[in-house]
Amino acid sequence: MNPLIQLRHTLHQFPETALEETQTANRILEFFRPLNPDLILEKLGRTGLAFVFKGKKPGKRLLFRCELDGLPIEDLKESDHQSQIPGKGHLCGHDGHMTIICGLGEKLSQNRPESGEVVLLFQPAEETGDGARAVLADERFEQIRPDFAFALHNLPGYPLHQIVMRKGTFAAGSTGMTIMLTGKTSHSAHPEAGINPAQALAQLIQELPKLPQEATGFALLTLIHAELGSLAFGTSAGKGSLSMTLRAFDQQDLDELIEKVKFKANGIAESEGLKVGFSFVEQFAVSVNDSELYALVEKAAKDLGLSLTEKPDPFRWSEDFGLFSQVCPSFLFGLGAGENCPQLHEGTYDFPDELIEAGVGMFWGILSQLQ
The missing domain is CATH 3.30.70.360 (Alpha-Beta Plaits)
Known part of the structure; x- marks a missing residue:
């Protein structure tokens, strides 16, 4: 099995809820140590992690963010990687989002940025809205304060691999x-x-x-x-x-x-x-997408041959990545998880492994344009 898929399955088996993600953080740390990032920040915002890969020349600092926490909901989908923790499950796809950032870390370890820095942030407590606030309040955040920040979220109900975009407000x-x-x-x-x-x-x-x-x-x-x-x-x-x-x-x-x-x-x-x-x-703050970053995300999708859709109205749900849009130009986009995929927070939901490669590709495509 692909090592990234195996990692995703392991993360799925051992979900932890908001601000309790110590074992999850340890697994991510074990994955990154061999990749030799230039800086590791542990216990960021209590249980978060950040890995910094520095470029050869000065330049902009880019941040790519994912979430560590699962949900206090029973995992009802029987599989060889079903949650082993009673009453808890990765039913929002944060296990998949983490795996995508791990895949991006692998690429960065082999191809350091030409300029600037790339920060890979594993943020705690997204589900409660406490995590982004805790990370931003950590005094060490100044070491990774970005010039641009990016995140994605898988979206059941949209065709597999479709990129869902909006300028301005993306989520309430x-x-x-x-x-x-x-x-x-x-x-x-x-x-x-x-x-x-x-x-x-x-x-x-x-x-x-x-x-x-x-x-x-x-x-x-x-x-x-x-x-x-x-x-x-x-x-x-x-x-x-x-x-x-x-x-x-x-x-x-x-x-x-x-x-x-x-x-x-x-x-x-x-x-x-x-x-x-x-x-x-x-x-949760409103998630606002910077209009000037739209073209970068759009080009990354087109270069990968992925279909694009423009959502006419913002999503009514919230995402605490919105706080980052108050810190710097930011962009949150959707990655279709399949039209027949169970909805987020449903007991039978399971992040589609096929999305890992597309997610890594999207972030790498964005990163490459800002070097």
């Missing part, structure tokens, strides 16, 4: 948001002696989903969880919470939607005599 920004309402418990026989958040919660559930209609571009608010008091029939509730996911194609629209939710919640809470608080999780 999103955030998980929870509103916490605090009143006062009382005996359920005397609810007037307490402050029950039920009415405020009901009003928020009705009114918040209407807020995105005010945005100039695409915006969406999806309610995902509500909680009121506890299952104690003698007690009138004194606490409640409402959780939602906000998303938009424009970062300003997303930021404004968050402020509108806060304003609405504060107003309703005040009218009901409640205290209100907010918390945020899984925050």
Whole structure:
């Protein structure tokens, strides 16, 4: 079996979830040591890795990024490389993305860049939106701060090997948001002696989903969880919470939607005599593709004889590579995983091994044009 495919299968068997990817990082480190990179950064952003290959002359620094983490979802597809970790699986294809960057590392070890530097980044915790932020916050990031950054994501539902492109926004920004309402418990026989958040919660559930209609571009608010008091029939509730996911194609629209939710919640809470608080999780920036890099990606695809498609609208899902587009000109593109491939995050999904060669070829083609 092709060594890269064997590596992908090994990674698939031993998935680790966000910020726990120590064994995965060790496997990647073992793969790269014989390739003699000029610089190795370990535990970057806690569990990440970066390998730097330096050129013969000064020049631009290019970064190619992949993700280390799997998902807390059972791997249901029976195969000789099925996940050996109960309740966890590489069901988004990060095992394949890592393998592609490993293949690029092999090529760089045999053909150092003519100029500049190439950074191969294995980023933790993409699925939770914490990984890119952790890497950028690491003080050692300055050693690898790129002039250009690139990433790909496999896309089920598109023909195998097709390159999916967009200028501007490629994927939405999103955030998980929870509103916490605090009143006062009382005996359920005397609810007037307490402050029950039920009415405020009901009003928020009705009114918040209407807020995105005010945005100039695409915006969406999806309610995902509500909680009121506890299952104690003698007690009138004194606490409640409402959780939602906000998303938009424009970062300003997303930021404004968050402020509108806060304003609405504060107003309703005040009218009901409640205290209100907010918390945020899984925050993803909008992924914005630099229009000037489009031609490089397009040429790389054409040189490989791969079909290209222009997506009319951005994807509604999020990818934390979006934070890199706030650091430097960046480009995220899709690589078709087959029209009949199970969707990402489904239990029967398995990254198609045929994509490894195409992914390496795409990154090498981009790299070659920037030397």
